[in-house]
Amino acid sequence: MNQLTPAVAIADRPAEEPLLPSGIPAGGNAYGAPVLLEYWRILVRWRWVILGIVVLSGLAGLIITLMMTPQYTAATRMEISREEKRITNIEGVESTSGNRFDQEFYQTQYTLLAARSVAERVARVLKLADDDAFFKAHGVDLAESGLERPAGNVRSAAQRDRLQQLAIGILRGNVDIVPIPRSSLVDIRYTSASPAISAKIANAWAEQFIADSIDRRFASTADARRFLERRLTEMGTRLQQSERDLVAYSTQNRIIPLAKTEDQNGRTTVSRTLVADDLETLNRALAQATADRAAAEARARSGAGAVESNIGAVSALRQRRAEAQSEYARLMVQYEPGYPAAQALREQIRSLDAAIGREESRTRGGVSSDYESAKQREATLRSRVEELTSQLNTQQQASIQYNNLQREVDTNRQLYEGLLQRYKEIGVAGVGANNIAVVDQARAPGGPSSPNLPLNVAVAILIGLVIAGVVVFALEQIDEGLRAPSDVNKLGLSLLGSVPLFDEGDVAELVLDPKSPASEAYLTVRSNLAFSTDHGVPRSFMVTSTRPREGKSTTSFALAIVLARTGRRVLLIDADMRSPSIHHFFDMSHDRGLSNYLAGEDDWRRLVQPTQYQGLAVMTAGPIPPNAAELLSSDRVAQLVAQLASDYDHVVIDAPPILGLADSPLLARATEGVVYVVEAGGVPMRAVAASIDRLRASQARMFGGVLIKMKRETVLGYGYGYGYGYGYGREAEDSSASR
Known part of the structure; x- marks a missing residue:
């Protein structure tokens, strides 16, 4: 099975690809795992x-x-309307128009609900500073605070002030304003260890918020009233002064108005004055006097006409005399002249005769006197009319300034009356304004809320x-230890393979079993080693690690067995003369071995021991020398490796760990290269990097790294090549068992 491709893929990964904290590429691990x-x-x-x-x-x-102490939460639900409800139709000082955003308005109300002023009102109204049960319901020990009630049951002013401030802080810390979404409702929730206290404070909070809102309105109107009072005083003084100026000017110019008119702007002008009215009356009288004088003048020129003008009166007197004379004649027929009635008629006749005479005489003498009287009266009236006309002309010129003064008086009066009206309105504006109402009062909760x-x-x-x-x-x-196979590449090494964690005591049996994961893992290492040189698996290589007990000896032993299984002759040398361990794998002693050769013994064949594994021989470390570094610093190691190459196909050297020792860099010069073993999750990466740098400084060739002791869940997570063999082997065993 060729496992080189994964190692090459890891080595060729772009350096700029982002890594996870463990070194795995962000898109997956080195083998494409998610x-x-x-x-x-x-x-x-x-x-x-x-x-x-x-x-x-x-x-x-x-x-x-x-x-925790059980806490009880009581809630009072309120409605805060956007528009105020008014009993009176009087505009207040604060604007109630909807020119602000609702969110801004309600957020302001919610902030005011939680304001310190409301908490102070609640604490003052409920007298919480003297309520020990209130402090007990909130877990406050007054004795520890030095505020316990004294023997006389009377606290000092300083103590009461401290208790008041403490109560206010408790109130603000336990009240919660919770708006109901998409509505004008809001809940006032109060939490304490007492259900009754929670309900009482929640209800009091709502009441005091409403009262505080009304007080704020009255406070704002009070400021406006004070301002209006000052303005009213100033405007009243100005109005009085303007009226005085008007009266003084009217008196000085003898302007006595009888009628005034107002235009559409409310400005007053004088339409009639006393002089104009007198002039009009005298003008009519002058016209009548002129007519009377003309008539009298006409009568004087013709006296008969004057007598004829008075003939009506004389005729009437004569008519009465005729009637009296007729009645006297009738009585004389019946009575004597001494009859009283007859005497009375006789006296009446004599009186009528005298009157007729006087009237006729007066008429003739009064024509000339009437003419003189009418002429005199006309002259008098004409003189008076001319005087009033001159006076009226003067008043008309003065009326311009008079009207200006009158308009100033009217303006000041309008301003004064407007201020006075607004002053009276503001006094009652806040009485009917209210946009807050309690919907549901709080009740003592039946169970704890927390x-x-x-x-x-x-x-x-x-x-x-x-x-x-x-x-x-x-x-x-x-944890800077290597945890993933890709971490090996971060050290500048090619990944030769990864070995799962297994029991070291059974390493030989596991390696010899081709179906075991250990065997698959070391076969992968061997396959990748075959591509590390142009002649296949190196003829000689050294296996080392950073610190002891990382698994380098196990890896050396396993690689030697894997190489021997391929029909090659392999010699395994234990070069860790400070702490030898290879002899344990073969159940032999290390009384003779490498240290003997380095000390001067030339016959290396006597130091090589055969093993129970075909094709595999071993040279143990030999007796532990006092100074291994001095022995390894000689040229005998290179001579030994050169001589062994003629008899063996491969020489595997189990070298000491790097950290703190100079042995491995000395050994590295005698071999073709180094196989570096790293324990998964073991040595910090910086220590591994420092050790590799030491090897490179000694001109050692690094074939790659082997990550060992990987836990099973990690192995399965990364899906290595030997996973198939492991699964196949288990299936075969299960099948044979079933058969």
Whole structure:
């Protein structure tokens, strides 16, 4: 079976391909295995660490949960409307228009719900500073804090202040504001060790939030009222001054308005004044006087006309005299002249005669006097009209400034009245404004809300998994040993093969069994060695490792057996004279061997011992010398290898480990090259790299590396070539057993 292709593929992998923490390419391992298998290998490798951490975390969560004090959560549900509900139709100071985003509005309300001011109101209203049960429900020991109630049952002001601040902090730490998605509802949840206290505080929190909201509105209106008060005072003073100026100007210019008109802008103008009204009246009287004077002048020019104008009165008097005379004549027919009624009529007639005479005389003398009187009256009225006309002209010129002063008065009055109206409105604006209502009040919960045992244990296990992941990652980084076949390439070596972990005591039996995984593994190493030189398997090579007990001696023994099985003559030399071990594989002593030859004995054939394996001979380490490095530094090692090449096809040297010793670099000069053995998950990679550098510094040729002691799950995860043989052999055994 040719296993060179995997090794070559590993060596030819591009250097820039990303690697996992273990050195495996991100797309899979060196043999094309998926990356999930690499992670599975890591999990299997550290399964007990992961399981231990997870179990401990779960137990810790269980214990902590059982030790926790049960907590009870009560919830009050509130509705916070976007628009305010108003009893009065008066606009407040704060804008209620929907020009803000709902999310911003509700987020502000939720923040205000959890504000310190609400917690202070709740603590003050419920008197929590004096409620020892409240602190006990939250696990606060007042005695330890030095705040226990004194003997007189009266705390000092400093203690009360500390308790108040402590209560506020507890309230804010245990309240939870939970909005209901896609609604204007919000839950106020409070948690404590007492169901009754939780319900009481949740309800009080909602009530105090509503009260705090109303107080904020009144506080904002109070500021506005104070501002308006100052403005009202200023505007009232300005209005009074403008009115004084108007009155003073009106008095100075004798402008007495009788009628005013307002335009559409509310500006007042004087439409009539006293002078204008008097002038109008006098003008009418002057017109009448002029007419009377003209009539009197006409009567004076024709006296008859004057008498004729008064003839109506005289005729009436004469008519009455005629009636009286007729009645007197009728009485004389019946009575004597001394009759009283007759006497009375006679006196009436004499009176009428006198009146008729006087009237006729007055009429004739009054025509001229009436004319003079009418003329005088006309002149008087004309003079008065001219005087008022001059005065009116002066007032009309002054009315321009008067109207300006009047408009200033009107403007100041409008501003003053507007401010006064707004001042009164703000005083009652907040009374009806309310957009918050309690939907469901909190009730004492019937069962605890925490601790939740399943949830806490699940969280603890989850935390344990996270911690386990971190620990495994750290261990993977700290553990610098080679774990995957591809790690060998990172050392600059070609991978000759990988050997699974097996019992070293049965190594010979496993190697001789062609169906065993060990045999398949070492056959792979032998096949890859055949391609390391132009003449096939090297005639002589050295097997070494970084430190003792990595498996170099087992590998030397196994390779010697595999080479001997091919019909070749092979000599296995134990060159580890400090700690020889090859003789144990053949149940022989090492009383003579390599150290004897290096010490000066020339007959090497006497030092070679045959074995029970055909084609395989062995030269043990011989007696342990006091200084092995001095013996190996001579040229006798190279002479020995050259002489052995004439009698043996292959010489396999089991060399001492590299770390801390100079033996292997000395031996490497006498062989064609070195096969380097690395224990999977053993020596840190930096130590392996340092050892390889020492060999290269001695001009040693590196044939490649062999990764041994790989665990079965790792082997199966990477799917090496000997997996088929291993499975085939087991199937054959199972079939024979069944037969």
